[in-house]
Amino acid sequence: MDRMMMPKNENFRTIWLKPDDPTIVQIIDQTKLPHEFLVRDLGDYREGAHAIREMLVRGAPLIGATAAWSLYLAMIEGSNTSDPIGFVEQAAIELGGTRPTAVNLRWALDRVVGVIRLSGEDQDLVSLLRDEAQSICDEDIEICWNIGVHGCQLIEEISKRKPGEAVNVLTHCNAGALATINWGTATAPIYAATQRGINVHVWVDETRPRNQGSQLTCWELARNEVPHTLIVDNAGGHLMQQGQVDICITGTDRTTRSGDVANKIGTYLKALAAKDNDIPFFVALPSTTIDWTIRDGLTEVSIEERDAREVSHVRGMHGGEVCDVNTVAEGSAIINYAFDITPARLISGLITERGICDASEEGLAQLFPELAGRA
Amino acid sequence: MDRMMMPKNENFRTIWLKPDDPTIVQIIDQTKLPHEFLVRDLGDYREGAHAIREMLVRGAPLIGATAAWSLYLAMIEGSNTSDPIGFVEQAAIELGGTRPTAVNLRWALDRVVGVIRLSGEDQDLVSLLRDEAQSICDEDIEICWNIGVHGCQLIEEISKRKPGEAVNVLTHCNAGALATINWGTATAPIYAATQRGINVHVWVDETRPRNQGSQLTCWELARNEVPHTLIVDNAGGHLMQQGQVDICITGTDRTTRSGDVANKIGTYLKALAAKDNDIPFFVALPSTTIDWTIRDGLTEVSIEERDAREVSHVRGMHGGEVCDVNTVAEGSAIINYAFDITPARLISGLITERGICDASEEGLAQLFPELAGRA
Numbered sequence: 001m002d003r004m005m006m007p008k009n010e011n012f013r014t015i016w017l018k019p020d021d022p023t024i025v026q027i028i029d030q031t032k033l034p035h036e037f038l039v040r041d042l043g044d045y046r047e048g049a050h051a052i053r054e055m056l057v058r059g060a061p062l063i064g065a066t067a068a069w070s071l072y073l074a075m076i077e078g079s080n081t082s083d084p085i086g087f088v089e090q091a092a093i094e095l096g097g098t099r100p101t102a103v104n105l106r107w108a109l110d111r112v113v114g115v116i117r118l119s120g121e122d123q124d125l126v127s128l129l130r131d132e133a134q135s136i137c138d139e140d141i142e143i144c145w146n147i148g149v150h151g152c153q154l155i156e157e158i159s160k161r162k163p164g165e166a167v168n169v170l171t172h173c174n175a176g177a178l179a180t181i182n183w184g185t186a187t188a189p190i191y192a193a194t195q196r197g198i199n200v201h202v203w204v205d206e207t208r209p210r211n212q213g214s215q216l217t218c219w220e221l222a223r224n225e226v227p228h229t230l231i232v233d234n235a236g237g238h239l240m241q242q243g244q245v246d247i248c249i250t251g252t253d254r255t256t257r258s259g260d261v262a263n264k265i266g267t268y269l270k271a272l273a274a275k276d277n278d279i280p281f282f283v284a285l286p287s288t289t290i291d292w293t294i295r296d297g298l299t300e301v302s303i304e305e306r307d308a309r310e311v312s313h314v315r316g317m318h319g320g321e322v323c324d325v326n327t328v329a330e331g332s333a334i335i336n337y338a339f340d341i342t343p344a345r346l347i348s349g350l351i352t353e354r355g356i357c358d359a360s361e362e363g364l365a366q367l368f369p370e371l372a373g374r375a
Numbered sequence: 376m377d378r379m380m381m382p383k384n385e386n387f388r389t390i391w392l393k394p395d396d397p398t399i400v401q402i403i404d405q406t407k408l409p410h411e412f413l414v415r416d417l418g419d420y421r422e423g424a425h426a427i428r429e430m431l432v433r434g435a436p437l438i439g440a441t442a443a444w445s446l447y448l449a450m451i452e453g454s455n456t457s458d459p460i461g462f463v464e465q466a467a468i469e470l471g472g473t474r475p476t477a478v479n480l481r482w483a484l485d486r487v488v489g490v491i492r493l494s495g496e497d498q499d500l501v502s503l504l505r506d507e508a509q510s511i512c513d514e515d516i517e518i519c520w521n522i523g524v525h526g527c528q529l530i531e532e533i534s535k536r537k538p539g540e541a542v543n544v545l546t547h548c549n550a551g552a553l554a555t556i557n558w559g560t561a562t563a564p565i566y567a568a569t570q571r572g573i574n575v576h577v578w579v580d581e582t583r584p585r586n587q588g589s590q591l592t593c594w595e596l597a598r599n600e601v602p603h604t605l606i607v608d609n610a611g612g613h614l615m616q617q618g619q620v621d622i623c624i625t626g627t628d629r630t631t632r633s634g635d636v637a638n639k640i641g642t643y644l645k646a647l648a649a650k651d652n653d654i655p656f657f658v659a660l661p662s663t664t665i666d667w668t669i670r671d672g673l674t675e676v677s678i679e680e681r682d683a684r685e686v687s688h689v690r691g692m693h694g695g696e697v698c699d700v701n702t703v704a705e706g707s708a709i710i711n712y713a714f715d716i717t718p719a720r721l722i723s724g725l726i727t728e729r730g731i732c733d734a735s736e737e738g739l740a741q742l743f744p745e746l747a748g749r750a
Contacts, residue, residue: 266608
């Protein structure tokens, strides 16, 4: 399988079991993209935790999937101990501490630990966890595909209003195939529209400090031959004022039951600009990123603070080599929040695997009554 | 004179005549900051035009001053031709094409050319233009000082409401001493407040793509011992939501007679966030940046589009050397708008050398009746 092939090739995945050694999980090291395409082995759950914490893998759905595969690796290791289940539960606690904002991490860990607790006495727990991790990945692909099917309608409607012209979609960060197992969340409607022959052009926010837009979204859009233009995060408001944006679609790391969205820092600013210019602002999400236990994003979501070095140092190519340059002189403090909250009032709608709904408690409850009722 | 001394030292200037050779103008090469402090000679007006176009000097007031000094250099050169005045007028046309958005450029050129036209037959035009360029610089220092005196009141009022705590000012780009001759526009109230012993802390937007925040504002605040923290451009909205910003103060490259502000790309997004969180958003400006000939910023201001390389390449230190790294893979288009428009409705007030006024035609006309009436 050529793993450079992107979503076009349905065989593409961002995480998989090593074909010739099922005790190893493989990932794409996303910190090296777009300059190098490097596949990394995860040999135990600690390497999985490291991959999540250091963002070799990122994006809410892929973080969840990596956590699930890490518990599978923990079960292999734990099988040699006197208390395999205790070993895996301890691993789940460690994995749960790697990233505080993405709710899929907790969701995936809870799901896998729940499966263990419900298992029969003589069940092969290693096979059980492998199958569960595999199911989480297979389901995620199905979910993202369906987000694409629903979200594509929004793009199609706009294209009918401007025949012969491209529909301009603005996106922030990478909520693409690389943030999921395949297809992506925010990108799924774009890929679906492109496959239906709709003329789409994407404005890609660079997304400082880690440049997931310029380094990941541009990379995957280029490989899927989707027309796109990179802009700095500062530019989106100007483009909206000038009528150059038809719709904004972003992903989310956690959505509250009332529709507030925690997503990559800067999302809130784009939502404000969209509102100010009467441009629809949609958020694409698998239901696994909904946190049914909270309502108010501003007071109830823990916002991760990351290393100052992500702000001061920028990675790029120089003289044929990948290197990090320090852009800041000594003597300045730096603070680095990874996410912000976009209040539901600024969101035109949520694109989920079951359809599009209002960013509100009622909207979400209509699509997911069994989940809304349980919490 | 130690030119590393910043505004504290009243001798500091960003542009000056070379002490031992009055046919040469000297500037700080701001593309090298904060990594190197390099003084460059401008030997003729073409070098002045190059310095403006390539942003060795930047910031509306300093662009104007550099244009004035460049015409002085053109007059020295033109004195050896049969038509010195024609030579200078041609130089003014060339200089006028270097940066389209900053109105001070046109203002300074018009002022100097006007002085030539009013000069007597036997006047020494070289001395006349030297004196005029010097006057523009001296007046700019006086103007910025007065902006500081007026704007400081805003900071002082906030400090009274939160005794013992720092007043948190957010600024975008560099509207500092380095953007003017000394003191700055947006920074003048900050320096004035600091000198009065008010506890001020500044959030510095990085300001992609050219990083004037991290590379220039941080540098000058550090050297003036003003507490500050660098953030990415995406972070300001989150800080405002969390009550971490008391006031925003930015500069402007052009202000329309109705109070619309053209400033560094991304300013509009911060003004939206300030409005959404009931945080005062002020713009500091010398009256020389007001364009009395236009009203509507969105349709009447030409927004400069600059080289894609400013987006793809980032300058920083690596292994003891300054180098540019390419952050973007091949296959992606890039667009790079340098400014955006912040509509007057989002601006709490304009801080000018004559006081603070509403961002409106009436507000500006009250402070500058002679200018408002003339246009």
